[in-house]
Amino acid sequence: MTATLDHTAAPLIRRPAGRPLRQLVVPYLYVLPAALFVAAFLLYPMVLTAWRSLTHFDGISDPTFAGLDNFRDLFADPHFLLSLRNTVIWTVAAVIFPVTLGLVFALAFSRVRWGGFFKTVIYLPATISAAAAGILFSFVFNYDNGILNMILRGIGLSGLASRWLFDVPTNTFAMIATYTWQQTGLNMMLFLVGLQGLPPEPIEAAKIEGCTGWNLVRRIILPMLMPYVVITTLLAIVNGFKVFDLIWVMTQGGPGRASETLAVTMYREGFILFKQGYSAAIAVVISVVALAFSYFYLRSVLEQEARQ
Template identity: 35%
Template sequence: MHLLKSPWKIGLGIIPALLIYCVFSIIPIFISFYYSFMSWDGFSPMQFVGLDNFRMLLNDQIFWLSVRNNLLVVAFSVFGQIPIALGLALLLNRKVKGAKFFRTIAFIPVVISTVVISLTWRMIFNAEQGMLNQLLSNMGLETLTQNWLGNPDYSMYAIGVVIIWQFVGLYFIIFLSALQTVSKDILEAAELDGATEWQKTRHVIIPSIWNIILIAIVLCISGSLKTFDLIYVMTGGGPAHATEVMATYMYSETFRGLKYGYGSAISVLIFIFSITLILLCQRLLRRRDS
């Protein structure tokens, strides 16, 4: 109560975290906007080029390929992680033997280093000695063996499997926590009215946690558009840019090509795409909800 009467004390406590956030998150965004109008290799003096970097981007086929791949990552996340996580949460929200064990197992990939995950799955997908091809061969399905990360037709889908596996546990825990808040009285009333499990799930449980699902979708989209480390370690954007996403292309152009202005222009478009896609998704889902 004393704190509520002294809001300035709350503000004083927030200031250090806010300063750190501004220094490492907000200010770099504005710096990127500034650099995006410049031509700079990091050594020679900057030259103002206006919108030339953005004009070059609009005609850059590799950039648009990276945009398409980013949208694929968003699709893998939203239509893979969310339904699987919700299904697991609904299943383990019941009194199931070993539920605590399965909850722990599902969350482990979230806390493991992305580099470790990337290296492990790269070995699994290895064309010669990988576990996946060995398993298919032992099952008599040699015709299905592939160079999963070296074939442009399959590499992006192989990465999609890893992305779903890595983060499904995060949304599983979020949904499981949300399910604990659903009123048991309403569920009991639905049972007394003769509602089946599917009807309770569709008409009672899902509407009750719909706002949490919306938040999870927004997190999915924002995280997908920032995907970098997993793809960088597994494929480096190859083969032939088949797994290139906007973040890896920005890194390549900025630090390998020494095009800091061009790389900043890519980061600006990543920011714009992220905001646009999130707002569009929110509007569509809220319209559907109403």
């Protein structure tokens, strides 16, 4: 009987064999294409740009090491300082107008008749590219035969007709209006997702207590929606900070260089004036700021997921 017990207990204490090498390697093979893609098209360009920001390089001759000279020159360059100011204006406007309007439309059309139709109309501009939106509104703001000036002249307000894309700072405001038209729908959808995830009990309890209308929104809905407000705001800041295509299509940073942002200045310095080391320094500045806001954006997303 003892021998039988020993014989049956032996398999129970035997350790399982180690995993074959193939099973250890195969999961990494699935990840390898994505890792190579990231390394080739993200990490390598980032390292190369950081290195070139420390050199004088025209894209043709060999780069010469310059240390931090490019970064010192940036903050003594009036064009860079002007583009930095314009970028701040763009970033603030990208938060105030598209985010605010997106929130207003989400609250207004979330539970109304024909709400789906209005939400579709508002979201449609987000489905086209910024370059296409820029081309479209270049015709709208054209001085001679643009739709806006034609309407103003047709209703007897010819004095308000303006060279929208050639006068400073009117051209910046015109481009911000175009950007708002395109981005509002995307922000609205983000807020609609947040509204659908709100628990109904606090809202129903507040309505029973007589809290309705603006008081309901201000005291109950907005506090619960605040994580989505933070996420949408940080995302709008990142997108507004690096906007390029819409500006380039509508004004190319003109007249002169009066409406340039950092992204436009980076492109002009690198690919038109062939000062690629200087352009790389601007790219590093943009990347550092964008990464900082992206960090807070991702942290907000993870915190929101943790709450759920």
